[in-house]
Amino acid sequence: MKTKEKVIHYKIKKGDTVEVISGVEKGKRGTVIKVIPEKGRVVIEGVKLVKRHLRPSQKVPQGGIVEKPAPIDISDVMLVCPHCDKRTRPQMVIVRDGVKARKCRKCGELIDEV
Ligand SMILES: [Zn+2]
Structure with missing residues (x-):
């Protein structure tokens, strides 16, 4: 009997250091904070920051603007090897x-x- 093998679609996972290889963020490096496999996208710390408006809350009574990374296409990033520091x-x-x-x-x- 053949054992069922887990198919690995993406070789990038949470916690990886990656480098952006195309688009306006090209050359930026960061840590993967989220992988969205169903959309083929990743969220990388410090990459493609978008401004989000905060509603005033108890913590932030005046409201405000925060910058949060937006998902980018997984094919636009490459893993950075922790050993040789190359893509x-x-x-x-x-x-x-x-x-x-x-x-x-x-x-x-x-x-x-x-
Ligand atoms: Zn290497």
Whole structure:
């Protein structure tokens, strides 16, 4: 019997450091704070900041404006390898039975297990 394999659509996940490779935010780096797989989008700390108006509340009685990152297309970002600090499209490798890991194509180091 074949075991059901989990399909991994996105090689980018929460907590990754990524670099924006196209668009107006090109070249910016940040940490992924949210992945929205159904929309193919990611939210990155400090990237594509949009101003949001706050209603006056108990905490902020005068209301105000906050800057929050907006989601961008997952294809516009690339993972930054924590070992060599280069942008990479990680390769999935099997490290042991049923355990896969992301591997940097640039330096060959394993990034993490998934
Ligand atoms: Zn690397």
